[in-house]
Amino acid sequence: xxxxxxxxxxxxxxxxxxxxxxxxxxxxxxxxxxxxxxxxxxxxxxxxxxxxxxxxxxxxxxxxxxxxxx
Amino acid sequence: xxxxxxxxxxxxxxxxxxxxxxxxxxxxxxxxxxxxxxxxxxxxxxxxxxxxxxxxxxxxxxxxxxxxxxxxxxxxxxxxxxxxxxxxxxxxxxxxxxxxxxxxxxxxxxxxxxxxxxxxxxxxxxxxxxxxxxxxxxxxxxxxxxxxxxxxxxxxxxxxxxxxxxxxxxxxxxxxxxxxxxxxxxxxxxxxxxxxxxxxxxxxxxxxxxxxxxxxxxxxxxxxxxxxxxxxxxxxxxxxxxxxxxxxxxxxxxxxxxxxxxxxxxxxxxxxxxxxxxxxxxxxxxxxxxxxxxxxxxxxxxxxxxxxxxxxxxxxxxxxxxxxxxxxxxxxxxxxxxxxxxxxxxxxxxxxxxxxxxxxxxxxxxxxxxxxxxxxxxxxxxxxxxxxxxxxxxxxxxxxxxxxxxxxxxxxxxxxxxxxxxxxxxxxxxxxxxxxxxxxxxxxxxxxxxxxxxxxxxxxxxxxxxxxxxxxxxxxxxxxxxxxxxxxxxxxxxxxxxxxxxxxxxxxxxxxxxxxxxxxxxxxxxxxxxxxxxxxxxxxxxxxxxxxxxxxxxxxxxxxxxxxxxxxxxxxxxxxxxxxxxxxxxxxxxxxxxxxxxxxxxxxxxxxxxxxxxxxxxxxxxxxxxxxxxxxxxxxxxxxxxxxxxxxx
Numbered sequence: 001x002x003x004x005x006x007x008x009x010x011x012x013x014x015x016x017x018x019x020x021x022x023x024x025x026x027x028x029x030x031x032x033x034x035x036x037x038x039x040x041x042x043x044x045x046x047x048x049x050x051x052x053x054x055x056x057x058x059x060x061x062x063x064x065x066x067x068x069x070x
Numbered sequence: 071x072x073x074x075x076x077x078x079x080x081x082x083x084x085x086x087x088x089x090x091x092x093x094x095x096x097x098x099x100x101x102x103x104x105x106x107x108x109x110x111x112x113x114x115x116x117x118x119x120x121x122x123x124x125x126x127x128x129x130x131x132x133x134x135x136x137x138x139x140x141x142x143x144x145x146x147x148x149x150x151x152x153x154x155x156x157x158x159x160x161x162x163x164x165x166x167x168x169x170x171x172x173x174x175x176x177x178x179x180x181x182x183x184x185x186x187x188x189x190x191x192x193x194x195x196x197x198x199x200x201x202x203x204x205x206x207x208x209x210x211x212x213x214x215x216x217x218x219x220x221x222x223x224x225x226x227x228x229x230x231x232x233x234x235x236x237x238x239x240x241x242x243x244x245x246x247x248x249x250x251x252x253x254x255x256x257x258x259x260x261x262x263x264x265x266x267x268x269x270x271x272x273x274x275x276x277x278x279x280x281x282x283x284x285x286x287x288x289x290x291x292x293x294x295x296x297x298x299x300x301x302x303x304x305x306x307x308x309x310x311x312x313x314x315x316x317x318x319x320x321x322x323x324x325x326x327x328x329x330x331x332x333x334x335x336x337x338x339x340x341x342x343x344x345x346x347x348x349x350x351x352x353x354x355x356x357x358x359x360x361x362x363x364x365x366x367x368x369x370x371x372x373x374x375x376x377x378x379x380x381x382x383x384x385x386x387x388x389x390x391x392x393x394x395x396x397x398x399x400x401x402x403x404x405x406x407x408x409x410x411x412x413x414x415x416x417x418x419x420x421x422x423x424x425x426x427x428x429x430x431x432x433x434x435x436x437x438x439x440x441x442x443x444x445x446x447x448x449x450x451x452x453x454x455x456x457x458x459x460x461x462x463x464x465x466x467x468x469x470x471x472x473x474x475x476x477x478x479x480x481x482x483x484x485x486x487x488x489x490x491x492x493x494x495x496x497x498x499x500x501x502x503x504x505x506x507x508x509x510x511x512x513x514x515x516x517x518x519x520x521x522x523x524x525x526x527x528x529x530x531x532x533x534x535x536x537x538x539x540x541x542x543x544x545x546x547x548x549x550x551x552x553x554x555x556x557x558x559x560x561x562x563x564x565x566x567x568x569x570x571x572x573x574x575x576x577x578x579x580x581x582x583x584x585x586x587x588x589x590x591x592x593x594x595x596x597x598x599x600x601x602x603x604x605x606x607x608x609x610x611x612x613x614x615x616x617x618x619x620x621x622x623x624x625x626x627x628x629x630x631x632x633x634x635x636x637x638x639x640x641x642x643x644x645x646x647x648x649x650x651x652x653x654x655x656x657x658x659x660x661x662x663x664x665x666x667x668x669x670x671x672x673x674x675x676x677x678x679x680x681x682x683x684x685x686x687x688x689x690x691x692x693x694x695x696x697x698x699x700x701x702x703x704x705x706x707x708x709x710x711x712x713x714x715x716x717x718x719x
Binding site: 010018 | 080083143146150152153154155156196200206207317320322330333334336337374377378379382383385386
């Protein structure tokens with residue numbers, strides 16, 4: 001298990017946040033994903049097998065840009 | 071920590087909306103002018119087809135250049151099925167614009183000017199909304215910007231200014247009066263008072279001297295301090311607070327669930343509804359132009375944003391207000407649960423009292439000297455970590471201790487061990503009863519001490535009482551005021567403690583708590599909370615370390631910080647400074663926030679419930695629809711900002 005903090009660019013609406021959450025939750029190994037349109041931050045709880053690349057792909061699949069992952 | 075980048079996202083968002091907005095209107099104002107002249111005065115600036123061409127040319131950049139990010143995101147959403155707000159706007163504007171091209175065949179009304187106006191209003195709305203959202207997060211942003219940028223490091227006899235990122239644990243930093251303490255550390259030389267209000271919410275300056283901890287980002291006031299760095303970067307107190315606040319923004323509040331569900335299916339539903347509206351109107355009226363106008367109005371009036379922003383903006387404003395006062399809301403859920411809470415349970419030690427017990431009295435039986443009693447007690451208690459043990463050790467202030475063998479801590483009761491061949495047991499009455507040690511010789515003094523709210527430790531050797539040590543833990547200055555307020559709000563206030571009944575009652579009386587649960591072992595606190603929960607929702611207030619299970623068991627757990635350390639993992643709400651006034655503020659803040667969220671959700675629902683049918687009915691012009699939409703989300707965010715005006719102290 002690991003906990004990641006994402007910084008995401010391009011969100012300007014609440015449906016954006018829910019889109020990113022949905023896309024992140026589709027990655028197998030992701031247990032929880034919460035995205036805030038207010039802070040432009042996302043918090044992901046995932047198994048160790050989930051790579052940063054998977055996360056980045058999921059964010060861009062929903063149409064947004066991952067700026068930082070920590 | 072690097073927060074500059076994030077600030078840039080916020081600011082660049084507002085800036086880019088602003089430039090788009092200006093350019094959009096430069097092109098849209100002439101369009102509006104031409105359209106008005108035509109509609110109202112039946113005048114044309116240029117001859118027909120040319121006028122249409124002029125509008126098409128003017129509208130093009132508004133929709134497809136300044137509006138391009140929206141169009142792109144919207145189309146992408148339509149293709150990938152990750153629908154968003156942009157999908158509605160882009161579909162609405164693109165269709166409207168296309169009518170301008172089709173209009174040359176003469177069968178349809180030209181909506182291309184309307185397309186530009188929709189986009190211009192959309193952009194304006196987004197700009198105002200982004201600004202309002204900026205205001206919502208103002209307090210939090212202040213927190214992010216609080217950290218020092220540089221530090222003055224001392225090496226040998228020289229001082230250097232270095233960037234904060236280069237400071238390492240162990241570095242000696244020099245802080246002059248009026249300067250910001252760069253990072254967490256411990257004072258090694260100098261004395262000063264430090265303003266910690268920006269981090270802990272504690273309004274009075276805190277005196278610092280050698281050996282005391284200082285928090286990064288607080289302001290040194292009047293003396294020079296030499297500080298040895300203990301924590302840097304992500305490990306600092308401030309970084310923990312920021313992390314906690316940021317993480318809380320993503321937590322869900324139950325009331326928001328319905329809104330979230332609706333938001334997630336909102337866009338596709340509106341797309342279908344809009345198509346049905348168009349078809350319905352076309353069949354009934356046979357007027358394709360009019361039907362298109364109505365269909366577009368439905369697309370652009372629907373606003374998932376107002377629904378989706380209702381809760382997060384209020385939570386954001388609330389978090390900012392809390393952080394300023396040293397109240398950190400970790401779980402948004404607590405805001406909703408708080409209003410159901412009927413019972414407020416306080417742990418005694420460290421919550422109502424200062425948690426720093428001191429020896430106040432010593433009574434010995436005949437033939438035993440006070441010094442001898444302390445000597446024996448301190449030798450044993452030296453091996454224990456308990457605050458009472460520390461109080462005894464401090465009082466004795468021995469230069470050397472006796473050798474103790476077979477030392478054991480008896481949790482919640484006392485300690486035992488051997489000095490030479492003698493068995494020494496020090497503890498409370500429960501322990502004495504357990505070991506069948508008779509107390510008649512000192513019973514009177516035990517009773518007297520307990521009636522004063524003091525905790526008594528009985529010292530015995532070989533099952534014989536030697537004397538009793540009374541320890542008092544003074545009540546925090548503002549505990550009484552806080553509990554008076556809670557009582558006046560109608561809460562049932564309860565104190566829970568490991569102390570015996572008499573001591574506990576004496577303390578409870580001092581602060582105005584009517585109900586006491588005494589003699590509770592640390593591990594049973596959670597169970598007692600559970601029992602109380604039968605009669606109503608419980609908020610538990612305790613320190614985050616010993617009381618973690620009780621904090622978890624309660625409906626709302628409020629963890630008390632100690633000023634330099636915060637218990638991050640336990641507690642739905644964390645109070646950075648240890649003041650109980652924070653509990654009152656946290657309750658008031660939660661209630662005010664929840665009320666605001668309910669208001670916001672009500673307006674957001676009401677807006678959509680009223681506006682969408684109006685659009686379907688064809689009452690609203692698409693441009694009016696767009697203006698209404700923009701106003702709805704601006705209203706929600708602005709309403710959330712009004713929370714700042716609430717008095718919670």
